[in-house]
Amino acid sequence: MELFNSILTVAFLTQVFRLMTPYYLGASAANFSERGGVINIAIEGFMILSAFSFAMFNILTHNIPLAIFLALIINVVFALLYSVFTVKLKINQIVTGVGFNILIAGLTKFLMMIIFHSSSNTERFEGIPDNELIGKIPLVGAILSDYIVLFALILIFLSNFILFKTTFGLRLRSVGENPEAAESLGIKVRRYKVYGILISGFLAALGGIWLASEQKSFSDGMIAGRGYIALAAMIIGKWKPVNIFFASLIFAFFEALQISIQISGVPIPSQLIQMLPYLITILVLIGLIGKTKPPAADGVPY
Amino acid sequence: MFSRTSIQTKANIISISLSLAATFIITALLIILIGKNPIEVFGNMFSEVFLSGYGIGQTLFKTTPLIICGCGLAFCFHASIFNIGAEGQLNAGAFAMSLIALKLGAFPWYISIIICIVVAFGVSALFGLIPAIIKIKKDVSEVITTIMMNFIIMALINYFLVDFFAVKSTMHTEKIPEDMMLMKFSSITSFFQGSSLNISFIIALALAVISYIVIYKTKFGYEIRAVGFNPSASKYIGLSPDKIIIITFIIGAGITSLTGLNFIMGYKGFYEYGFSNNVGFTAIAVALLARNNPIGIIFSALLFGVLDSGGLAVNEIVPKEIVLVVQGVIILTILSINTIVDKKFNIAK
Numbered sequence: 001m002e003l004f005n006s007i008l009t010v011a012f013l014t015q016v017f018r019l020m021t022p023y024y025l026g027a028s029a030a031n032f033s034e035r036g037g038v039i040n041i042a043i044e045g046f047m048i049l050s051a052f053s054f055a056m057f058n059i060l061t062h063n064i065p066l067a068i069f070l071a072l073i074i075n076v077v078f079a080l081l082y083s084v085f086t087v088k089l090k091i092n093q094i095v096t097g098v099g100f101n102i103l104i105a106g107l108t109k110f111l112m113m114i115i116f117h118s119s120s121n122t123e124r125f126e127g128i129p130d131n132e133l134i135g136k137i138p139l140v141g142a143i144l145s146d147y148i149v150l151f152a153l154i155l156i157f158l159s160n161f162i163l164f165k166t167t168f169g170l171r172l173r174s175v176g177e178n179p180e181a182a183e184s185l186g187i188k189v190r191r192y193k194v195y196g197i198l199i200s201g202f203l204a205a206l207g208g209i210w211l212a213s214e215q216k217s218f219s220d221g222m223i224a225g226r227g228y229i230a231l232a233a234m235i236i237g238k239w240k241p242v243n244i245f246f247a248s249l250i251f252a253f254f255e256a257l258q259i260s261i262q263i264s265g266v267p268i269p270s271q272l273i274q275m276l277p278y279l280i281t282i283l284v285l286i287g288l289i290g291k292t293k294p295p296a297a298d299g300v301p302y
Numbered sequence: 303m304f305s306r307t308s309i310q311t312k313a314n315i316i317s318i319s320l321s322l323a324a325t326f327i328i329t330a331l332l333i334i335l336i337g338k339n340p341i342e343v344f345g346n347m348f349s350e351v352f353l354s355g356y357g358i359g360q361t362l363f364k365t366t367p368l369i370i371c372g373c374g375l376a377f378c379f380h381a382s383i384f385n386i387g388a389e390g391q392l393n394a395g396a397f398a399m400s401l402i403a404l405k406l407g408a409f410p411w412y413i414s415i416i417i418c419i420v421v422a423f424g425v426s427a428l429f430g431l432i433p434a435i436i437k438i439k440k441d442v443s444e445v446i447t448t449i450m451m452n453f454i455i456m457a458l459i460n461y462f463l464v465d466f467f468a469v470k471s472t473m474h475t476e477k478i479p480e481d482m483m484l485m486k487f488s489s490i491t492s493f494f495q496g497s498s499l500n501i502s503f504i505i506a507l508a509l510a511v512i513s514y515i516v517i518y519k520t521k522f523g524y525e526i527r528a529v530g531f532n533p534s535a536s537k538y539i540g541l542s543p544d545k546i547i548i549i550t551f552i553i554g555a556g557i558t559s560l561t562g563l564n565f566i567m568g569y570k571g572f573y574e575y576g577f578s579n580n581v582g583f584t585a586i587a588v589a590l591l592a593r594n595n596p597i598g599i600i601f602s603a604l605l606f607g608v609l610d611s612g613g614l615a616v617n618e619i620v621p622k623e624i625v626l627v628v629q630g631v632i633i634l635t636i637l638s639i640n641t642i643v644d645k646k647f648n649i650a651k
Contacts, residue, residue, distance in 0.1 A: 041386075041449070085634070089641045094384045094445050098586055099637060103630025106623060113621030114336055228449055235446060269465060275457035278450040285442045299443070
C-alpha cells in the first residue's frame with residue numbers, strides 16, 4: 001500500500017518523465033538510422049562515449065556548454081566512422097555495431113585510467129543547470145525546466161514532422177524501404193543513409209550527456225544497457241516517434257517503479273523488474289502484444 | 303573451384319596480416335600519444351606472457367573459453383545466424399552446470415562430469431532454441447532476440463543466485479565436490495606452477511578440430527554453409543533452411559556452455575556472477591578474425607588470450623585497459639581490411 005501511494009505522486013511522475021529521456025533519445029537515434037535502412041546497435045556505445053566525453057570536458061574545462069558541444073562533435077565523428085563501415089564499405093551492420101561497442105567500452109575505460117586514474121568513476125562535476133523560469137511553473141515545471149528533457153519532449157513532434165512531413169523525411173524513409181526505387185528517382189541513397197546515422201549519433205549523444213549530467217559524474221557501466229532498451233523501445237514503438245515515446249515511457253515507469261520498490265522494501269525481486277523491458281520486447285516481437293515490422297530494407301547494405 | 307579457394311586463402315592471409323599490422327601501428331601510436339615507449343610495452347607483454355611457465359599457462363587458460371565459445375559461434379555464423387547471445391547462453395549453461403554438480407555427489411566423478419556437460423549443453427541449447435524458433439516462426443531477427451535474451455538470462459541468474467543459491471554475501475554458488483575438479487597442468491609438470499591451466503584446454507582444442515571436420519568435411523557442415531550462403535537457393539538442392547537453422551543454433555549455443563568447464567571444474571569450483579567477463583562478445587571477434595574457421599579460431603583465441611593476460615604485465619607502464627582498446631581496434635581493422643582486400647581480389651560476398 002505504501003508503495004502504491006508512493007507511485008501516485010507528482011514526484012514519481014516527474015521521475016518517470018525524466019528517466020524516459022535517455023530511452024527516448026536513444027530510441028529516436030536508432031530510429032533515424034533504421035529509417036534509412038541501417039541497423040545501429042552501437043547506440044549503447046554512442047551513449048557511453050558521449051557520457052564520458054561530456055564528463056571529461058566538463059571536468060577539464062569547467063565549461064558546460066563547451067563540454068556539451070565537444071561531446072556532440074566526438075559522437076558525430078564516431079557516427080561518421082560508423083557510416084564509413086556500414087555504408088561506404090557495406091560491412092555487416094550488426095558486426096560493426098558489436099565492434100564499436102567493444103571499442104568504445106574499452107576506450108572509455110582506458111581514458112578513465114589515463115586521465116582520472118580510476119577504473120570505476122570520475123570526480124564529480126556540475127550538471128547542466130535547469131531553466132529557473134520554467135522551473136517556476138507548477139506541476140510540470142520540474143520536468144520541463146531540464147533542457148534535455150524538454151528537447152526530448154519536443155523531439156516527439158519534431159521527429160514526427162521531419163520523418164513524415166518533409167522531403168528529407170520522405171527520402172530517408174524511401175531509402176530504408178526501397179533503395180533501388182529511391183535511386184531510380186534520383187535520390188542519393190548512400191548520402192541519406194549517412195544523414196540518418198549522423199542524426200543517430202547526435203541524438204544518442206544527448207541521451208548519454210543527460211545521464212552523465214544527472215549523475216554528476218561518469219562511472220564505468222553507468223549506461224547499463226540503456227542503449228539496448230532504447231532499441232527495444234524503437235521496435236515496440238514500431239519505428240513511429242509517438243509510439244516510441246510511449247514505449248520509452250513504459251520502460252521509464254518500470255525503472256522508476258524498481259527504484260520505489262527498493263526504497264519501500266516490498267519483497268518483489270528487483271531483477272525480475274529489471275528484465276521486464278527485455279521480456280516485453282520479445283513478447284511484442286513474437287506478436288503476443290500487437291504486430292511490429294521494420295523498414296523493408298532495414299539492415300540490407302546498399 | 304580450386305583457384306577460387308586458393309584466391310580466398312591468399313586474400314585471407316593478406317587481410318589478416320594487414321589487420322594485425324594496422325592494429326600494431328595504431329596501438330603503438332596510442333602508446334606514444336600518452337608519452338610511453340611502445341617497444342617497452344610490447345617487450346614487457348611478450349616476456350611476461352611467453353617467457354615463464356606461469357605466463358604461458360595463464361595465457362592458455364584465458365584462451366580456452368575463447369576457443370570454445372568461438373567454435374560455437376562459428377557454427378552459427380556459417381549458417382548466417384547472427385548469434386549475439388553467446389554471453390547469456392554460456393552463463394545459463396555454466397550456472398546449470400554448477401548447480402547440477404552439487405547434486406551429483408553419489409555418482410562416480412566421470413559420470414557426474416558427463417551429466418554436468420549434458421545438462422549445461424542442454425540448458426544453453428534451450429536458450430539458443432528460443433531465438434531460433436522465433437526467427438523461423440515469426441521472421442524476427444535473432445540479433446534483437448539474442449540481445450534481449452542476454453539481459454533476461456543475466457537478470458534471472460542474478461535473481462536465483464541472490465535469493466536461492468549463492469553462498470551468503472557472495473555472488474557465487476557453493477563449491478562442487480573436489481573429485482569433480484578437472485586436472486590442472488601444474489599437477490602434471492611444475493613448469494606451469496601456479497597457473498590455472500587445466501584439461502579444459504585440451505577439450506577446447508579437440509572441440510576445434512571436431513568443429514573443423516564437421517563444418518568442412520561432412521554433409522551436415524556443407525548443408526550449414528549452403529544455407530548460410532543462400533537460404534533460398536539451398537531449398538532447390540533439397541535442404542530445409544529452417545531445420546538447419548534450428549539445429550545449428552542449438553549446437554552453437556550448446557557449445558558455449560562448455561566455457562563453464564574451464565572456470566567451474568577447472569578453476570574455481572563454483573559459478574560466479576560475471577565470471578565470463580564478456581567472453582561471449584569477445585568470441586564474436588575471435589570467430590570473425592579466423593573467418594569462422596575453427597582451426598583459425600585456436601590462433602585468434604590465442605591472440606586475444608595473450609592480450610588478456612598481457613594486460614596485467616604492462617599495467618605498470620600503461621593501464622591494462624589498453625588491451626580492451628586493442629581488442630576493439632582489431633575487430634574494426636579486420637572488418638574493414640577484410641572488405642577492402644576482398645574487393646581487390648573480386649571475391650563476392
